């Protein structure tokens with residue numbers, strides 16, 4: 001529990017939220033500034049800032065909640081699809097430093113595009129460079 005974390009305060013009950021799903025280890029609630037109706041956040045109930053800070057077991061519990069809840073939101077709001085993702089770290093746009101997964105309902109023609117739309121100008125990377133990168137990540 002972090003005293004200056006808004007999501008810890010939600011878990012504590014000090015700040016209200018619209019809960020949509022809850023387990024012993026995770027909580028899901030509606031985003032206060034939804035990108036689309038039904039936009040929800042899934043969080044672990046203990047304070048961890050980044051994905052890499054989460055114990056693997058807890059990361060699995062978070063993903064279980066995401067996979068249970070995603071289709072339920074889609075059904076409830078009559079959406080066609082979902083964009084599911086994280087802003088993991090400040091440079092990626094993370095504003096609340098408590099791990100959270102965004103679930104955003106999508107519809108054909110909503111104009112928001114795929115996650116790829118956040119990165120204008122795809123790079124053409126030579127095979128050798130891909131091989132080096134893969135080796136570096138593996139090791």
Ligand code: AMP
Nearest residue numbers: 006017030031032033087093094095096
């Ligand atoms: P991020 O930029 O990935 O850190 O996203 C943080 C998200 O938390 C934003 O979409 C905010 O709208 C949402 N948010 C911030 N405060 C609250 C709150 N008290 N209740 C619900 N959602 C919140």
Ligand code: ZN
Nearest residue numbers: 005008047098
């Ligand atoms: Zn927190």
